Amino acid sequence: MKFEKNSELDQANLRIIVASCALVYVGALGFLPGQQVATYLPIVIYISLFLLLSVVLRQAIVRWPGHYPARRVLGMVHDYTGTSFGLVVGGDAALPLYAVMVWVNLGNGMRFGSRYLAIATVLALLALVIVYRLTPAWQAHPFMVLMLLITSTVIPVYAHLLLERTRKASEEAIAANLEKSRFLAQASHDLRQPIHSIGLFTACLRESPLGEEERRLVDNIDRSLLNVSQLFRSILDLYILDNGRVQPSFQSLDLGQFLAEQVRENAEAARWAGVELRLRPCSHWVRVDPALLATMVQNVLSNCFKYAAQRPVLIGVRRRGAGLAIVIYDQGRGIAEEHLPNLFEEFYRVRELRDKDVEGVGLGLSIVKRLGQLMGLDVAIRSRLGHGTAVSLLGLPRVAEQLPVPRDEARQAGLLTGLKVCLVEDDRNVLLATSALLERWGCVVQAELTARDLVSDCDIIVADYDLGNHATGIECIDQLREQRGWAVPALILTGHEVEKIQAALHDRNIAILSKPVRPAELRASLRALRQQPALVPLAEVLPGVIPQA
Incomplete structure (x- = not known):
């Protein structure tokens, strides 16, 4: 709608500019050798009135923006009426005003589509016939009139063919772009999973007692993984920026x-x-x-x-x-x-x-x-x-400087020890890697491949968003929270677009991390979740949900 409104306003602005040029042109004709000002005075008066009405029409477009077919047709009739009057009164000297007819014809078609191009063409041919009937100079040159009629028909037909080709090419480009978006979204999800699991496996290795040679090999794996992750993130960042889906918070x-x-x-x-x-x-x-x-x-x-x-x-x-x-x-x-x-x-x-x-x-x-x-x-x-x-x-x-939040570093270091985590992930490799890393941090892990018939007394829920055809991570968290009767702290890990997941959360108070997750990010998120106030009533997170007795 915004595009159509701007196009119509542009057309109105151009109408005023062209009419102003026509006024100057016709006014200058009266001062040429052999010409008299009185001959062109009616045209000058008419174009002045035309300009006034054009300004009124422009203001109506500004005041009531949008798609109004009747107003657009009225604009065409207004343009052809003014041009025809100039051609009738001006005779041969006003013939350059025919260019305005061509502009009105093509301008409406290019801005508003083939339907308006057809309407403008019919009105243009009708205007030429009327001018021919009222102008003796035109009647004396019938082949000139025939040429103008043919020109006023051929050019719009050719413009219509170009518009159709452009429309089809645009539709194909949109379809190709949608297909590319679907492919990139799926490829993004599928690539995030192995990168995510490899990162967690290497983090597990780092937590183990290793010799110098083994630690060097882990370093090499991490270095290669970092390069892949950076390239992957750069391509995704560029894709998301191109699609205009990044909004600063x-x-x-x-x-x-x-x-x-x-x-x-x-x-x-x-x-x-x-x-x-x-x-x-x-x-x-x-x-x-x-x-x-x-x-x-x-x-x-x-x-x-x-x-x-x-x-x-x-x-x-x-x-x-x-x-x-x-x-x-x-x-x-x-x-x-x-x-x-x-x-x-x-x-x-x-x-x-x-x-x-x-x-x-x-x-x-x-x-x-x-x-x-x-x-x-x-x-x-x-x-x-x-x-x-x-x-x-x-x-x-x-x-202004904000009050710092005090941190007890000694307490932070062991904050995950004994933490009961319910981990739900349908990718076996990711499940094994995440579970192993959490256990090395001192967590007690309940690892599940599916959310079906899930029962847990966990302190924190960590779930992948995409859990196959049976449930999403959000549904899994809702189910466990309803079962427990309070808003268990929860974290979603996802290979999908974070904006999509955030839109589906609806103020559920669930944290999100985008895969591939760095171990430091995961550890910090779990610490933050463990420090949340305990036993938050479920109704405060999901109003309308009544815990089962």
């Missing part, structure tokens, strides 16, 4: 604590690259989407690990005007100035011979730029060959 954030967490999460990747991450502490608070900002920082750090290996990387915060900027410096070889304008293009990479083994396809900075635009942030890059590169995330809005 702003909240106040302790920037110093956030950056310290990013350093901790990237410490292993930094160690593999031989990079020393140095963080300059800060105490600022900003208002951003933490998840999107984390993706931006991780993508920049990933580039540092690839192109500035074996060198230190400094992360700091600087004041920039009324806001703040996160600046990430590396001491790599730098980037030549001619490459800097192209760095944010998709798949653009500055390649050198020794980069042949560097992982990646050149999506990281493109994603950083587009996520920054979503949050109103700018991204700037400064670099000098042989001196390194600085990437700045600019425009972080400052907010």
Whole structure:
């Protein structure tokens, strides 16, 4: 509807512009040699009235936007009436006004479709016949009139054929895009599962007593998995951004604590690259989407690990005007100035011979730029060959400092010991990997492949969203909560789009993690769930649900 409203308004604006040009043209004719102003004065008066009515019609479109067929046809009649009057009164000198007829004909067809093109064509032919009947100069040149009639028929027919081809091509493109979306959604889910399970299995290995050689092999597995995960996430991020499904969720954030967490999460990747991450502490608070900002920082750090290996990387915060900027410096070889304008293009990479083994396809900075635009942030890059590169995330809005939440680190360390977890996952490998990791953290795990006839006295429910044809993770959680009579803390793990799952939750107070889940994310989520208030009545989570006696 918005597209149609704008198209009709554009047509109204163009009508006023063309009428103004016609007024100037006809007015100028009276001052040509051999011409008299009085001859064209009626036309000038008529076009002036035409302009006035055009302005009224435009205001009606602004006041009552939408699709009104009668108003569109009225606009055509208005255009052809004004043009016909000019052609009748102006004679041969006004013949260029025929171009307005062609514009009205094609303009309505191109903007509103073949139906309006047909109506405009019929009205145009009728207008030409009327002008012919009322104009002696036209009657003296019948073949000219025949040419105009043929032109007014052939051009719209050809335009109709082009419109039909365009419509069919558009439908095919939409169908192909939907098919691509379905394929990517399914491929995304199917690829997340093995990446997720491999990550959890390697985390289990890390929790085991290993020799030096075995630990080195686990490092290699983790490093390869990290590269696959980063490429996978980049492609998915780009796909989601292209579909316009990313909406920032702003909240106040302790920037110093956030950056310290990013350093901790990237410490292993930094160690593999031989990079020393140095963080300059800060105490600022900003208002951003933490998840999107984390993706931006991780993508920049990933580039540092690839192109500035074996060198230190400094992360700091600087004041920039009324806001703040996160600046990430590396001491790599730098980037030549001619490459800097192209760095944010998709798949653009500055390649050198020794980069042949560097992982990646050149999506990281493109994603950083587009996520920054979503949050109103700018991204700037400064670099000098042989001196390194600085990437700045600019425009972080400052907010007042919030009261910190005290954390008992000693209590946090053993918070999962003895925690009873009901784990429901229909993929056997993922179930085994998750169960093994939870048990190494001290949890007591009830592992289930299906939610059918499920009974549990767990402290926390962890369920995959897609549990086959019988139930979803949400239905499984609802069933267990109804059975227990209180809102058992719950966590959904999913390989589907998080937005889809959030829409299905309806304020059920269920946490969500997107696969592949990093062990640190899973551990932090379980700790947070265990600290939730106990015995929350089920009716507070799902109003209208009455616990069974």
